[in-house]
Amino acid sequence: MEMPKVTRRTFLKVSATTGAAAAAAPRLLNAMEHELGGKDFGPVTGAERKAIPINCHVCNIQDGAIAYVENDRVVKLEGNPEHVSTRGRLCAKGNAGMWYSYDPDRILYPLKRVGARGEGKWKRITWDEALTELAGKLDAALKEDPNTIMLKYGRNRSGGAVDRFMKTLGSATVVNHTSVCESSKKIGMEPTWGPDIETPDFANAKYVLNFGSNILEAAYFHNPLSQRVTEGRVDNHMKIVTFDVRLSNTAGFSDEWVPVHPGTDGAVALAMGHVILRDDLQDSEFIETWTNVTVKELKEHYKQFTPEWASKISGVPAETIERIATEFATTKPATLFTYRGPAKHLYGSYNERSCMMLPIMTGNVEKKGGYCLPRGMGWPQPSPEPGKPKKDSYLAHPTEYPLAGHKVSHLVPFWIADGKQKINVYFTYQDNPVYTNPGAMAVWGKLFKDEKLIPYLVSMSPFMGEETALADLILPDCPYLERWEPESMPNSLWPWLGIRQPVHKSLGESRENRIMMRDIIWKLDPDGKRGMKQFWNFKDGEDYMRHHFDNVPGLKEAGGLNFLKKHGVWPIYGKLNPKTGKVSDKTGREIKAEYGLFKKELSAADMAGTATDKNGVITKNGKAIGVKRNGKNYVGFPTGNRIINVRVDKWAEYGFNPMPTFKRIPWHEAMKDDELVMVTFKLNVMKQSRTAAVKWLAEIAHSNPMWIGTSTAAKLGIKTGDLVRVESKVGHLVTKAYVTEGIHPRTVAIPTGFGHWEYGRLATLKLKDKKSEASHGADDPDLNNVWWDDKGVHPNNIIPVVADPIGGSQGWYDTVVKVTKAGPNDKYGDSQGDWEKHYAAYKETMRYAYTGDLHRKMHPEMASWAGPGSVKHHEGGGH
Amino acid sequence: MGEYVWFHDVSWHASYAVYFFIIGILAGLSFMSYGSWITPALRPLREKAAYGSMVLLALGGMLLIADLSQPLRFFNVLNPAYLNFTSPLAWGSLNIVAFGVCSVLYILELRKAEDSARGKMLALVTALLALGLPVYTGYDLSVHQSRPVWNTPIMPVLFVALAVASGSAVGALLTGGNDAAQKVLREYMLWSTGAVGVILVSILGTTNYGGSAQELTFIIMTTGTMGMIFIGVGLLAGTAAPVALLLAAHVREQQTGLMLSAVLILVGSAALRYALLMGPQQLQTLY
Amino acid sequence: MSEELRVSPIETRGIAGKRRFAMVVDTRRCIGCMACQVACKAEYDTPLGVNRTWVPYKVVGKYPNVKRQFLPRLCNHCDDAPCVRNCPVDATFKVEDGGFILQRYERCIGCRSCMAACPYNARFMLPSHRTYTPITNVVDKCTFCFHRVSQNLVPACVQTCIGRSRVFGDINDPNSEVSYLVANNPTQVLRPEEGTKPHVFYIGADRNATEFGRDAYHKPEVMEPERSAFKRNFKI
């Protein structure tokens, strides 16, 4: 049958709506492959949209992006094709970032609390009223002691502005969120080889060991690294083995998923090292040349870690350990990656070091396809710069945790309650401990509601997060699409500098953070007499950026900030090749990374005026700048002695084992048959506490039932969808069960990011509620289509604090729970934590600190250590 | 929850089944009205059936149009520049419009004169166009070759049988007390309902022996609530029971048995249309 | 046989001088990141409750040998598209140059026949609320990003695909990447038995994942609360 031809012949006949776009469309060039982005057109109007390069900050991976603007509204986000790491792509969250700006419940005006703390009653005030009130409080605090002004941040991409602000005030009480993040990983790595992270060269690797990182959904650096993982796996036929307690997307994608009992990765890694050294598969030359131990010492040390020993602890069969160890050691190049899985335990720092030993002992460091050092770039700070505060702060550098260079923020509420340090004014910036920390509302909610402990709470935030809801004063910051910020992240093998720039005028009366801080300082020191104003001489955010970027060598010649405003990133290594999805140079070939950074030789100029000690360490002006090996002067690794420290002597000073080791979590060892370990995890479309109000992401994932293994669930009589009661030593919650084959039978897992009780109407599913006085964003008619009615249950109330005595990190994955079917009085969503019990957990965990009574018991091998009294007082922090 | 899933709405909702039901009855009534020109026993039905079918047409038309997401664009269907003849809906719309026009002419003629030749002619044309209605609705389903059950070519025949059954059932209710008419209508009901039963059994049988999609559709249609509606109400109560009753009504108390069968047939054919429309759509909402 | 027998006179595959766009989805590379789904939502201001593309997944196997499989889905831009044949008003049509199956929104009467006709559930009715796009209450679907492709850009979902699992191009051009991939890898299309000639080709898709399986009916109960919430609350 002949189809009637009517109007279907050519696309020029496509009518009205699609037609507009079609009419404007030029005839396609035949046989030309399509471009991978860099431009955007409206599907209805057909008009080209304005492109503004930015840097994504929906999460903290910092991908280069482009915002497309139509009618002064960001309608599309895309990866910046000129960005060497991002290569034009964004993850699901990055694609949805405009909803930070257009959140109908966004706060756009300064607000003053009028009810009780947390009651939700607000009064809109002017900026001048807000600043005057705040300046009054700061003045009073400054008179008493600058350190009574505290600032705690979560994400801080201000490029130094936040620290400048606190230094200007003269306060050392600056706390971050890193101890709930990955700090024990950092503390495991830094003394060992310098940087706090590795860059695995997945694209060129043949074998990958992944310990507890969920690269394909989260981790640093989800988007750029996932691109390279798929490349390696499909194009380069690499094998990837993932150790995780549950089947993450990464585990599900890997050639092999090896389930481990929580907290035991270190044992498995040590046993693999044992196999490698036993069978003489190590790279002896690398070990002898580039580490501070000999092969003989290492072999001796690893003898104790047999696969049978590790198998008993971890549940991983000894044969599996043997096989994977051999495969890893004999397949070259190979690399390893870890993230929070091994690190977030009582002795997470030990776990991390045990894992990183594998690429080190096999000599895969800084090789193509291997385990590479991160590549980053810095930028100068505007001058003059304020000096260091006069006094140190206990909360910032607690004496019991001298090695925890990234602080121990999750114990801060208890220390404040214990009167360790007095606080008059507390600033919270991009931080939501009331939701994201262990104890959540039961701990931080309790602290923030206590006006004696926290007399004045100021939140700089565009969103009514759980912490902001408890504030006395809210200063409306701008979301990332309206801020100026410098950026650099080691998220590929090529270093880069980038910027964030406002895509349109900030909405309402919101002010970007650096301007807000400037205005606070200006209010305190209007005429500059107090010596504060000099550090804040900026017209606006762009002016501030000029100080960073107009004098960076290389970039300066390219145009400085103007170059970045146009391209978003520098340098531009080449062009994104639509045929390969990779970056090609002028000749059309893929750009090549530089490897072997530590083997760069020092030039004669570098060597001028240096001294070389007996260990080969080359120092200049008192600073180690390189190391002499085999007669050559290399830059080496960025550690104090310029080589890899398999033995970290500083740890021994505090009675910790300086060699790679493993400590079993004592309360896991004592677990009864009906007890399970509860872990939490991140999903690809959620970003901790901040994405629940992003509709496209919430639509994909909005509830978080507890994963439980099929066999365990069968024993407990639990089916998917059943209500379960989960009880820990500090509280209980009631949630739904999801029965799955993809989890270790002794583990249950609850994803984080759900179960909000604040963060606006979408996150709390109170869409029928009237807009609150705090919400000023434009309404979104699409929210009428919200179809889900389950917002999930947040687990943090029932997670007790645990602090790694070395790294200071929270032991998120150490919680022992009892799971039962819910009883008649249990309601979905119940979540109860008890301050007293959390307080007891805090006391308990400090017994593991080097000053505590359990420290020695946990370290029989360090019997010769003279005890805490033997330690000379070190200034906190370090790395 | 727990897994990322995506949900699809069914294409056609239950209101479409009501439309099928109404259009079936009105087609059946048109047959009866025409039948009255041939079978004198049905004479009392002629006007009633014609009017009834007009009223139902108005109702059905309104339903159909209201069910469109863009009701005002209904006229697009009649725009010759837009008409797409591979779509049964296009044919159906023309059929409905033509049927409507003929029905009006027929009723005008009935009001003007008794037993005119023109009346008979118009009755025939109207009935033929009426035949087109269940044919096109059946065709409307059977063109969807990816949907098990719908994709059987016998669908139009099934819908004609259903139309005759429900039309004669309504006829039977309208002619309460008239033995002669009822006798004829009993035959109609018996044979058409019997035919419905035979067709359904053969559809079900072949469906269960198809590939996994067919097999799953069979499971969906024979278990749970859908199974209750389809097998329980549609096949057993609405098809098997009236056939049995009608066979029995021959010998025993004609009147009540007949009326009861008529009611059962109507309920059953409504249930069947619902199940036939909704059942085969369920599978894809899971896929 | 020299003469090719073509069922539909508007088939564009393999015809000299004509383009035929196609997508290859390499499931070996799909990491289930959902970037494609969100990028497409943004590109079209697609309302909640409906999607032009979606990425369902399955967990298969028994502990500890368990895997996760993703199967990105979208309109197949069938060469022999039942949705086109079934539209009474020619609101759904095929663009001969490229093979796009598109909608004329201003003509569509919303009868949903095309939805019923599509074997892939690739079409949906737009609800009456949207953020800023005025087109509502008509059927919509993936356009293969016609407005981008005609500007020489890849579709939005391809552009952002982190795993580079989605590749787009002219399959009539023997030098294109899609031609290369289809020529050099075993591929399959969804529900080939429907004879629709889909132009989304899958590499490495497990047939058990692409066919209706028994578990399509015995769905993991995990979906049930969600599914009933959707049925209950999503009103167009």
Ligand SMILES: Nc1nc2c(c(=O)[nH]1)N[C@H]1C(S)=C(S)[C@@H](COP(=O)(O)OP(=O)(O)OC[C@H]3O[C@@H](n4cnc5c(=O)[nH]c(N)nc54)[C@H](O)[C@@H]3O)O[C@H]1N2
């Ligand atoms: N989508 C998304 N991406 C993110 C973020 C986000 O919130 N969402 N946040 C960013 C931030 S701040 C961070 S720190 C990173 C974190 O990135 P990741 O560390 O990759 O992610 P997590 O979910 O914290 O934990 C990783 C995995 O550890 C597993 N696990 C738990 N206990 C153990 C154990 O004892 N051993 C092993 N081997 N595995 C275990 C969990 O099941 C989980 O799959 O992600 C970053 N990227």
Ligand SMILES: Nc1nc2c(c(=O)[nH]1)N[C@H]1C(S)=C(S)[C@@H](COP(=O)(O)OP(=O)(O)OC[C@H]3O[C@@H](n4cnc5c(=O)[nH]c(N)nc54)[C@H](O)[C@@H]3O)O[C@H]1N2
């Ligand atoms: N159970 C469990 N808990 C966890 C984790 C886990 O895996 N499981 N992960 C942990 C990890 S890795 C981390 S890093 C922490 C993160 O913990 P946080 O740093 O506390 O959390 P975020 O959710 O990133 O954002 C904090 C707050 O920043 C504010 N905010 C958002 N955008 C902006 C902005 O543009 N400007 C300003 N001024 N404020 C803004 C919002 O109020 C938001 O609530 O959470 C930890 N908590």
Ligand code: SF4
């Ligand atoms: S991983 Fe996603 S959210 Fe995070 S910076 Fe990259 S694109 Fe943005």
Ligand code: SF4
């Ligand atoms: S996939 Fe469905 S909507 Fe797309 S062309 Fe084929 S039949 Fe039409």
Ligand code: SF4
């Ligand atoms: S809903 Fe619209 S596009 Fe689909 S068949 Fe009906 S008129 Fe055509």
Ligand code: SF4
């Ligand atoms: S081709 Fe375009 S319309 Fe189709 S799924 Fe991809 S982004 Fe959406």
Ligand code: SF4
């Ligand atoms: S963007 Fe690519 S890798 Fe991610 S889910 Fe979609 S198809 Fe898969």
Ligand SMILES: [Mo]
């Ligand atoms: Mo983190």
